Amino acid sequence: MTNLKSKSQNPKYLRWIGLLVVTILVVVLVSRLPAIADTPRHYDELDFDPLPPIQLPDYTRYQLDNGMVVYLIEDHQLPLVSGTAIIRTGDRLEPAEKIGLATMAGVVMRTGGTTEHSGNELNVLLEEKAASVETSIDTSSGRASFSALSEDLDLVFDLFAEVIQKPAFAQAKLALAKQQLAGSDKAS
Numbered sequence: 001m002t003n004l005k006s007k008s009q010n011p012k013y014l015r016w017i018g019l020l021v022v023t024i025l026v027v028v029l030v031s032r033l034p035a036i037a038d039t040p041r042h043y044d045e046l047d048f049d050p051l052p053p054i055q056l057p058d059y060t061r062y063q064l065d066n067g068m069v070v071y072l073i074e075d076h077q078l079p080l081v082s083g084t085a086i087i088r089t090g091d092r093l094e095p096a097e098k099i100g101l102a103t104m105a106g107v108v109m110r111t112g113g114t115t116e117h118s119g120n121e122l123n124v125l126l127e128e129k130a131a132s133v134e135t136s137i138d139t140s141s142g143r144a145s146f147s148a149l150s151e152d153l154d155l156v157f158d159l160f161a162e163v164i165q166k167p168a169f170a171q172a173k174l175a176l177a178k179q180q181l182a183g184s185d186k187a188s
Contacts (some may be wrong), residue, residue, distance in 0.1 A: 079150045083157075085164060087142040100181065105169070106137030107177045109144075112170040114162045119173055122159060131156045133163050 062070040068085075091102035110133060113119035126132055131148035133156065144164050148156035 080147065081150050081153050081156075082145065082147040083160070084143060084145040087144075088140075089142045090138060090140040092139050102137040102142075104174065104177050104181065106135055106142060108169050108174050109167045110135040110163055111177065112173040113168045115166040115168050116162060117159070118168075119170060122163070125159060126156070129156060133160050135163060 057073050057075075060072045062072065064070065089102065091099075094101045110122070111119045113122055117125065122133065129148060129152040131146065131152055133144070133146045135144045136142070144160065146156055146160040
């Protein structure tokens with residue numbers, strides 16, 4: 001009892017107790033501020049700045065004999081050419097017993113090569129030109145894209161068309177894609 005009495009009469013001890021009490025009060029009050037400041041409001045009470053107008057670049061629209069629509073947007077500042085084909089497809093169309101088929105097709109369409117070039121040959125040809133051709137399929141569409149220097153457009157565009165029109169779906173690349181997909185599922 002005398003020890004407690006002597007501590008309570010010690011000014012240094014009282015300062016530490018006071019500092020502790022003030023710190024606890026500050027922490028409690030600060031933790032309550034976001035709840036007070038972020039009180040949800042009805043959507044009628046929200047104000048937003050108007051959105052800026054959308055500025056579309058000048059483009060030319062073509063429709064090919066097969067029904068495909070092409071939009072051409074030219075920008076001559078850099079000697080680069082890129083393009084994307086978007087195809088109506090997707091994993092939403094795959095049968096229930098074939099889940100993952102669209103994703104696999106999107107990957108192996110490019111990596112599996114074509115009837116004229118293996119996937120490795122495509123890699124070499126594109127790397128020599130610092131170009132790319134890529135494919136993928138998601139929920140509601142498939143994509144194939146290319147990127148190249150304008151001086152290499154003829155070769156790269158031909159490879160791009162070849163990947164879209166003549167994919168080989170090489171079995172070794174399909175097995176590799178399955179293994180990678182299974183590994184990524186286990187990691188998540």
